[in-house]
Amino acid sequence: MMQFFKLAFKNLFHRPLNLALSLILFALGVGLISFLLLFNAQVKEKFEANLAGIDLVIGAKGSPLQLILCNMYHIDNPTGNIKIKDAKAFLNPRHPLIKKAVPLSLGDNYRSFRIVGTNHDILSLYGGQIKEGSLWKKDLEVTIGATVARKAGLKIGDAFISSHGFDEDPDLAHDHAKFKVSGILKGTGTVLDQLILTNTASIWEMHAHAEAAAEDHEDHDHSHAAADTLDPHVHDNSNLDLLAHPEEQITSILVQYKSASNYQALNMPRAINENTSMQAASPAYEINKLYDMIGTGTETIRYIALLIAVVSLISIFISLYQSMKQRKYELALLRVMGSSRAGLFLLILIEGLGIAFLGWLCGMVLSHVGMSILGNYLTEDFGYDFQAWVLLEEEWYLFFISLALGAVAALVPAWKAANTDINQTLGEK
Amino acid sequence: MLQTKDLTFQYPGGSRFSFPDLKVGAQESMLLLGRSGIGKTTLLHLLGGLMNPTSGTIVIDGGDISKKSGRELDTFRGKHIGIIFQQNHFIASLNVLENILLAQTLIGSQPDAGRAKNLLERLGIGTKVYQNVSTLSQGEKQRVAIARAVINKPGLILADEPTSALDDQNCIAVYKLLEEQAREEGSALVIVTHDTRLKSEVNHQITLQ
Numbered sequence: 001m002m003q004f005f006k007l008a009f010k011n012l013f014h015r016p017l018n019l020a021l022s023l024i025l026f027a028l029g030v031g032l033i034s035f036l037l038l039f040n041a042q043v044k045e046k047f048e049a050n051l052a053g054i055d056l057v058i059g060a061k062g063s064p065l066q067l068i069l070c071n072m073y074h075i076d077n078p079t080g081n082i083k084i085k086d087a088k089a090f091l092n093p094r095h096p097l098i099k100k101a102v103p104l105s106l107g108d109n110y111r112s113f114r115i116v117g118t119n120h121d122i123l124s125l126y127g128g129q130i131k132e133g134s135l136w137k138k139d140l141e142v143t144i145g146a147t148v149a150r151k152a153g154l155k156i157g158d159a160f161i162s163s164h165g166f167d168e169d170p171d172l173a174h175d176h177a178k179f180k181v182s183g184i185l186k187g188t189g190t191v192l193d194q195l196i197l198t199n200t201a202s203i204w205e206m207h208a209h210a211e212a213a214a215e216d217h218e219d220h221d222h223s224h225a226a227a228d229t230l231d232p233h234v235h236d237n238s239n240l241d242l243l244a245h246p247e248e249q250i251t252s253i254l255v256q257y258k259s260a261s262n263y264q265a266l267n268m269p270r271a272i273n274e275n276t277s278m279q280a281a282s283p284a285y286e287i288n289k290l291y292d293m294i295g296t297g298t299e300t301i302r303y304i305a306l307l308i309a310v311v312s313l314i315s316i317f318i319s320l321y322q323s324m325k326q327r328k329y330e331l332a333l334l335r336v337m338g339s340s341r342a343g344l345f346l347l348i349l350i351e352g353l354g355i356a357f358l359g360w361l362c363g364m365v366l367s368h369v370g371m372s373i374l375g376n377y378l379t380e381d382f383g384y385d386f387q388a389w390v391l392l393e394e395e396w397y398l399f400f401i402s403l404a405l406g407a408v409a410a411l412v413p414a415w416k417a418a419n420t421d422i423n424q425t426l427g428e429k
Numbered sequence: 430m431l432q433t434k435d436l437t438f439q440y441p442g443g444s445r446f447s448f449p450d451l452k453v454g455a456q457e458s459m460l461l462l463g464r465s466g467i468g469k470t471t472l473l474h475l476l477g478g479l480m481n482p483t484s485g486t487i488v489i490d491g492g493d494i495s496k497k498s499g500r501e502l503d504t505f506r507g508k509h510i511g512i513i514f515q516q517n518h519f520i521a522s523l524n525v526l527e528n529i530l531l532a533q534t535l536i537g538s539q540p541d542a543g544r545a546k547n548l549l550e551r552l553g554i555g556t557k558v559y560q561n562v563s564t565l566s567q568g569e570k571q572r573v574a575i576a577r578a579v580i581n582k583p584g585l586i587l588a589d590e591p592t593s594a595l596d597d598q599n600c601i602a603v604y605k606l607l608e609e610q611a612r613e614e615g616s617a618l619v620i621v622t623h624d625t626r627l628k629s630e631v632n633h634q635i636t637l638q
Contacts, residue, residue, distance in 0.1 A: 339507070
């Protein structure tokens with residue numbers, strides 16, 4: 001048995017070009033499939049971890065998917081802002097259907113990490129806990145997520161200047177006011193890790209100044225109503241505080257129902273969409289729609305991968321079958337030296353399995369290196385961390401499927417090897 | 430040693446051969462002569478355990494291979510019979526030493542690299558141990574084939590036309606080499622040939638009619 005393993009691998013490496021061709025094809029097929037498994041599993045995991053029990057997102061009218069992606073996953077721009085007076089029913093703590101309503105105000109970033117004006121309830125949605133320092137209390141105090149602390153190198157007491165919008169741009173820096181880090185959160189594995197949290201009024205203050213400055217600069221005399229009546233100091237971070245400023249704006253409200261199966265709750269999104277200037281979107285519904293869209297793309301790639309797998313199967317078959325003819329004297333010789341028919345069958349079978357095993361190995365390296373490269377891009381662009389060096393259970397299935405494919409490709413050549421006619425072969429001079 | 434009795438072989442729907450009884454003791458040599466088509470190759474394959482006779486017995490090292498088949502015959506052949514073909518083939522992916530050791534591992538013995546190297550030394554190709562067989566000359570290949578045939582100390586060494594392609598001087602030299610190796614390992618040596626130059630070298634001769 002051992003001698004056949006050794007001989008099979010020597011034989012494989014004796015024809016390096018043939019081996020390379022079979023390996024490249026096999027590795028491409030396995031690599032693509034494994035990459036899809038890795039990518040899909042992690043995208044799904046990210047989306048699901050960040051659903052965070054949020055039943056509804058209320059924001060400005062526009063694309064519902066954009067509303068979800070912007071306010072829950074923080075990877076798209078806002079659809080616009082909503083006025084507090086329009087949303088006051090949902091911010092009211094006595095709303096009969098709503099358990100939690102977390103307001104979000106977006107618009108600034110620090111080194112591409114979003115600064116979110118909100119209240120302390122956001123922590124309970126994502127299971128966030130304070131690691132160092134304390135939660136924000138006063139205006140311009142921030143509590144930062146674990147990733148922000150690590151990547152931006154911020155510590156308790158550090159001050160920084162934010163810039164307007166969602167991408168880092170020194171020209172758009174708000175240089176009149178500095179945020180100050182009051183606390184750092186423990187890592188949660190959710191989007192919370194990449195956010196900078198502060199109170200809603202801090203965002204208002206930032207933009208009131210910005211707008212006032214812009215208007216001064218352009219020499220408009222008429223004053224901005226919101227800027228004039230501004231009294232942004234929200235002291236206890238509660239929704240009641242927000243309700244006292246009906247003319248101010250926020251970006252969205254994340255809503256958790258008291259009971260998601262309540263009939264009235266089920267009707268709430270439609271009521272909002274039909275009767276108000278705002279829109280309500282259900283995260284689960286929108287994300288499923290998104291899966292369907294991604295699904296069509298990945299399905300196409302999956303078919304291509306299957307096609308490559310079939311081609312590689314044929315390539316292994318041809319390669320082995322071809323070598324049967326070249327090696328018929330060798331095979332006869334092995335019989336002369338005492339090898340049985342079963343021995344020859346085993347030898348060729350191991351050669352097929354060997355190609356499959358090496359192909360699987362190369363494919364795995366390919367997909368995981370690919371995932372680690374793509375992961376870096378995704379982290380840069382969206383802030384989400386992807387794991388490249390994990391082994392999914394499905395990838396082990398892929399291992400056994402690969403070996404099965406190698407065995408199938410080797411079956412006919414192995415059978416032919418076992419039935420080599422030694423008398424005839426050795427009789428030929 | 431080798432002993433055959435009443436050996437016949439019938440090709441399916443073809444010619445039928447009857448062979449004279451043979452008896453070759455350990456360390457003895459025998460020449461099997463005959464013109465082409467008389468059944469030399471058939472007899473070689475029968476004696477080599479590469480096919481079964483239609484009737485009769487072939488006893489090698491006390492075992493009757495005419496009654497053996499399948500795996501039993503394969504293993505017996507590997508252990509007790511060493512064959513040197515006119516055209517010697519080797520496993521292309523293995524070097525000289527590995528080709529010889531394969532004859533041991535295929536019958537389940539421990540490979541004995543020391544013995545293999547000794548044999549190659551004795552055959553005058555001790556410097557070629559780690560070379561690829563394809564880089565050797567025809568004469569060197571034949572010596573490797575001899576080493577491979579005797580490595581398991583077989584009871585019978587069969588050589589098929591080992592000298593026909595050689596000049597007179599080399600013809601005698603190769604015969605001497607074979608005879609010497611067979612004597613060293615205690616094997617019976619049967620040379621199947623139509624090369625009449627060997628007639629003067631080997632006393633024990635049988636001509637197929």
